[in-house]
Amino acid sequence: MIRVAVAGCAGRMGSAVVDAVTAAEDVEIVCGIDPHASGKADAFPVFATVTEALDAVEADVLVDFTQPAVVAANLAVALPRGVDCVVGTTGLATATLEELAASAADGTCLFYAPNFTTGAVLMMEFARAAAPYFPEAEVIEFHHCNKKDAPSGTAVRTAQMIAEARSPRVSAAPGRETEMPGAEGARGALVDGVPVHAVRSMGYVASQEVIFGSLGQTLTIRHDSWDRTSYMPGVLLGIRSVGEREGLIVGLETFMD
Amino acid sequence: MIRVAVAGCAGRMGSAVVDAVTAAEDVEIVCGIDPHASGKADAFPVFATVTEALDAVEADVLVDFTQPAVVAANLAVALPRGVDCVVGTTGLATATLEELAASAADGTCLFYAPNFTTGAVLMMEFARAAAPYFPEAEVIEFHHCNKKDAPSGTAVRTAQMIAEARSPRVSAAPGRETEMPGAEGARGALVDGVPVHAVRSMGYVASQEVIFGSLGQTLTIRHDSWDRTSYMPGVLLGIRSVGEREGLIVGLETFMD
Amino acid sequence: MIRVAVAGCAGRMGSAVVDAVTAAEDVEIVCGIDPHASGKADAFPVFATVTEALDAVEADVLVDFTQPAVVAANLAVALPRGVDCVVGTTGLATATLEELAASAADGTCLFYAPNFTTGAVLMMEFARAAAPYFPEAEVIEFHHCNKKDAPSGTAVRTAQMIAEARSPRVSAAPGRETEMPGAEGARGALVDGVPVHAVRSMGYVASQEVIFGSLGQTLTIRHDSWDRTSYMPGVLLGIRSVGEREGLIVGLETFMD
Amino acid sequence: MIRVAVAGCAGRMGSAVVDAVTAAEDVEIVCGIDPHASGKADAFPVFATVTEALDAVEADVLVDFTQPAVVAANLAVALPRGVDCVVGTTGLATATLEELAASAADGTCLFYAPNFTTGAVLMMEFARAAAPYFPEAEVIEFHHCNKKDAPSGTAVRTAQMIAEARSPRVSAAPGRETEMPGAEGARGALVDGVPVHAVRSMGYVASQEVIFGSLGQTLTIRHDSWDRTSYMPGVLLGIRSVGEREGLIVGLETFMD
Missing domain, CATH: 3.40.50.720 (NAD(P)-binding Rossmann-like Domain)
Known part of the structure; x- marks a missing residue:
């Protein structure tokens, strides 16, 4: 004991x-x-x-x-x-x-540990492991309206881990230069070259999705957390x-x- | 016949x-x-x-x-x-x-018709119908890397329909002012006050998700299209x-x- | 007042x-x-x-x-x-x-009202409206491990509404006859001809997904509820x-x- | 070369x-x-x-x-x-x-290799790695209507890998005994104790979702494949x-x- x-x-x-x-x-x-x-x-x-x-x-x-x-x-x-x-x-x-x-x-x-949520930690580890095999990766995080900064620390850390794991390769996806006038921000924030999008809604506590893509396939890792x-x-x-x-x-x- | x-x-x-x-x-x-x-x-x-x-x-x-x-x-x-x-x-x-x-x-x-995809048209109609009942709404669209503008016309139209349907009410979610320095764009593009996020990956053809939130609940409408x-x-x-x-x-x- | x-x-x-x-x-x-x-x-x-x-x-x-x-x-x-x-x-x-x-x-x-959750009610109404336009529809519901019956009442009602709305048409998707020996149940429960699947996990409160498919496209309506x-x-x-x-x-x- | x-x-x-x-x-x-x-x-x-x-x-x-x-x-x-x-x-x-x-x-x-899809292989490896940390796991696979057996070989293999990785622990989620009369199959097929659900629709090629749950959180790993x-x-x-x-x-x- x-x-x-x-x-x-x-x-x-x-x-x-x-x-x-x-x-x-x-x-x-x-x-x-x-x-x-x-x-x-x-x-x-x-x-x-x-x-x-x-x-x-x-x-x-x-x-x-x-x-x-x-x-x-x-x-x-x-x-x-x-x-x-x-x-x-x-x-x-x-x-x-x-x-x-x-x-x-x-x-x-x-x-x-900055984060004790087993699922969130695995999501980040899996993102690191998948990054070398996919040309593209983006992070979407979803938090409650009370969250006063964007993107979340977990999203930033995830993006950094992806960037390191696939280095020196970078994404070839069209970036912010393709945003239409008046629609700046559509392609998200670039964290070490990885687009990060933040959604805010009363309907969420803390969720995150990491999306990897290559020819004809998508691999998505998602974590949803509902209370402490x-x-x-x-x-x-x-x-x-x-x-x-x-x-x-x-x-x-x-x-x- | x-x-x-x-x-x-x-x-x-x-x-x-x-x-x-x-x-x-x-x-x-x-x-x-x-x-x-x-x-x-x-x-x-x-x-x-x-x-x-x-x-x-x-x-x-x-x-x-x-x-x-x-x-x-x-x-x-x-x-x-x-x-x-x-x-x-x-x-x-x-x-x-x-x-x-x-x-x-x-x-x-x-x-x-600008769009003959039955599912995409229904997604937009459902978004219009749901908008009055939810404080928050955001649009995420997912397209192939060959798409040279962001966000998509369907995403822009969806955001406009949501804004009209919930008018004069607007979203109270934290906006671009909560973006951290260096992370501009995290909260997406604002189209008539509705955040729109664009994801680009070789793994997509044309997909879109509309997310509505209110206290303790989320309603998501998603359309995936894989060929013509x-x-x-x-x-x-x-x-x-x-x-x-x-x-x-x-x-x-x-x-x- | x-x-x-x-x-x-x-x-x-x-x-x-x-x-x-x-x-x-x-x-x-x-x-x-x-x-x-x-x-x-x-x-x-x-x-x-x-x-x-x-x-x-x-x-x-x-x-x-x-x-x-x-x-x-x-x-x-x-x-x-x-x-x-x-x-x-x-x-x-x-x-x-x-x-x-x-x-x-x-x-x-x-x-x-048997259900006061606005999003769940809209999900059912949208399912009814979409049913005539899609050859296939299935319902997946996700609930906490404490739920002692499967599928949920909302899932059964949704399936019934889909069946009514697309009547007299029925699904042409392969059914329970395609289940491999020892894997009975893979195609779910049939409620008025609509397959219904129930997932149980400590990680859910009450969620449901309705999936409509036709050639080259999928329309998904999902509702997540996290507390009363x-x-x-x-x-x-x-x-x-x-x-x-x-x-x-x-x-x-x-x-x- | x-x-x-x-x-x-x-x-x-x-x-x-x-x-x-x-x-x-x-x-x-x-x-x-x-x-x-x-x-x-x-x-x-x-x-x-x-x-x-x-x-x-x-x-x-x-x-x-x-x-x-x-x-x-x-x-x-x-x-x-x-x-x-x-x-x-x-x-x-x-x-x-x-x-x-x-x-x-x-x-x-x-x-x-029985499967050359990098994302599907990673999904299975990640499922194996996550299994020890979550009390519950279920597999949902989504395939085209032309698929004549259910569940898919990948889903069966994934369930087996989960069962091995969390052994001797088994799931404590309510099982088929909670299926209501007439709704047999709602809880899916049991593959080595892991519920597996198969969805069939013209709107899919080959997709699979593995859902892990523990108190207050869900980890989801999803793979979508659209062509060869x-x-x-x-x-x-x-x-x-x-x-x-x-x-x-x-x-x-x-x-x-």
Whole structure:
């Protein structure tokens, strides 16, 4: 049984982690950490800080879905004590991650993933694998109207991976020079030479389609995500995998094949 | 049995019309017209001009898939003689069509359609019908790399129909102002306020998707066309319908419901 | 301002109705009815029965998302008092609906819809409209693993509508006789001659695709629904429309063009 | 420059191979073999038999898209002479393939693929890679009405690969026991526990969709093929790859990463 402490256990992502860990049979929650919920009765103790938590209970893994302002301090406590960390909080610079990993006790792992959705990670890996075999590739992402930037980070990353994988070859598809006057933008944004299109609608949460074409055929890889529970299989995969690793590991794909 | 003369019978579209009319049970080809093929042996006589053809054989309907340069002259011969015309040749101004229709014998019909693909016409009609019920709508069109302009005429027309049908309401989705620097075009081209995205790939012939969204739901209407045979059900529908109409009729939707 | 009473206001659907009506500008909640929540403090009074509610407050419309066991009694109180009813509770026989409508005060409307999702209703109407123009049609529905019957009621109804609309024509596609030994079921269930396929996955809530084919083209109509908020635009459309109607009206499509 | 002989050069697949090889810059046709076309004038000599051909011209690779009745004899001539073979003709038993490979000159390769469509092969490989991470998977295949068996061989193979990759885990989705009376087949055919659905329509050539689901997310891999040109990138990949291999190699995936 892997013993898990959940930092940010009262937040939206944190409470979803609590549910997922509770439902799984080979992992258990030993405590939560949340300054705003430390008085809350629960099936496990909740502490105000990571230090208090790790002084009081034995944990194998710390899961951190907190805030950019506190995640580094949390990891700086847990890693030297030999507690593996699974981190979904964004905003940590690579240099900071490396520094934190260097402070870890021997055999301890710092695992950070910008995206814990197994299907989204596979979509990107498959896009990378398919790119060399198709002359054309385009990315369409679909998000809720509340999303305030376009295109999404996942779409940009996917386009970059495609461009790298097919380099030095580039697309020969007609580009923005074929847009009719007044219809600028029809061919999308070019990210490293890959057209990326962003659709916004109240009917979506987070979806993406990668379309590859060659003579007479199309290969489409699509991912649809409907709520934050889609992160949980990836979080569990991280929890189950960090014990066998050490040092800094970035990206869920490391644990998928 | 409806007797059909096919102008441009040796061209790509014309010969597809010949095949479709030949295969149907309630229509028959009485002659072709094609200056480049008038000597060619066939199952029916082929004349160099419409005048020669209509002098020699009785026809109920003239189907014209020729060139902008000759279609008007063809119609100017057939319509006054009382031969209904089904026209897919593009490039005729509305004023010219009206003039030609005015020259027709009593009870004669001039039917022109920019698009004979039944599925594409239905897609546009459904988009018009759905638009009032959804806050958001976007159009994505997919065409072969040989297409030299973007977006397609069908996509532009669809966007215009959506804008009209939901007027005065406009979309509240985040627009081009949310495009990140360097990613201009991600939100597509705005056609009357409707985002239109164009994908180009060797793997497509002509496809289009119209996506409507409202809270918690998405309605998608998609049309895929793989070769010019997709025009033929619409051409046959036109041939069968013109006999009961007169004057100028524009658009296949007139005969669909 | 249309004054609305919500029966079942503490239930899952009822509370979503409360949210949607509260958010809309031209309708307002005057009371709720819910025996389990009548003591609950709220922005509006909650009564234990419809009789108590309509004795105490003036309402134009009663929305009923309750249980098969109580809906008839609720309507039997409201309709004779001249309160229009918008009903999403299933399980009422047509004869019962007709009887209840007959008991209504003059000019009062009983509106019942088995499905309030605007997109799903449009999908069915579009399927009916397209069916005459395509030789083939199949239905694929996608639902969550908790769904305990296959295919869905919406899929069955869609197939029936297609069969009626293209009658007496039937499909000429190869059928179940082409299934290989051991692969029975590959061609789906035949509902009035229309193949219906059911997909089950934790990744879906409720989706459906209707696929029409003819030579060289495919027309696809797809609806995806992600949570019960997708019912709300249809409930609001019902609330806004019943005032101008009387007698029994069945089906949201009546109010959609 | 790789020198290619094309057996069956006058057939449908063979002539597409001729076109593709002619268009590529690093390969060239040195002769064709076709008893029905040996008198035909062309850009290259055409022989009646493989023996005659290889006696007359030097070839590095023999491409064989002929008939089950002649392919073995063709290979039995070419392989002992040290000519690598790229074979798309179906109907050869594994034992026959092994025997033929054993007869090959040192360093000579016999490459056989049941499917040369790069996108279809990748779809299957991606399905295998994704299967361990998703509780549910289903396959939907879409083919033209002329297809006389269901489901397709590719769909069956895909389902088998999914079942193997996720073994010993099986799907927990509701199965055929949830089919309503009269709607048998709704949940598809079970191939090694994976539901497979077959759609038939004049609007398709050959398409397939593999749908993976887990909590709150769906990953879809789709391949659409519109004509036999979709085989050609795979044939070229085979021609370019056999020179570096020897012995029997089965499956295009061997040459794709």
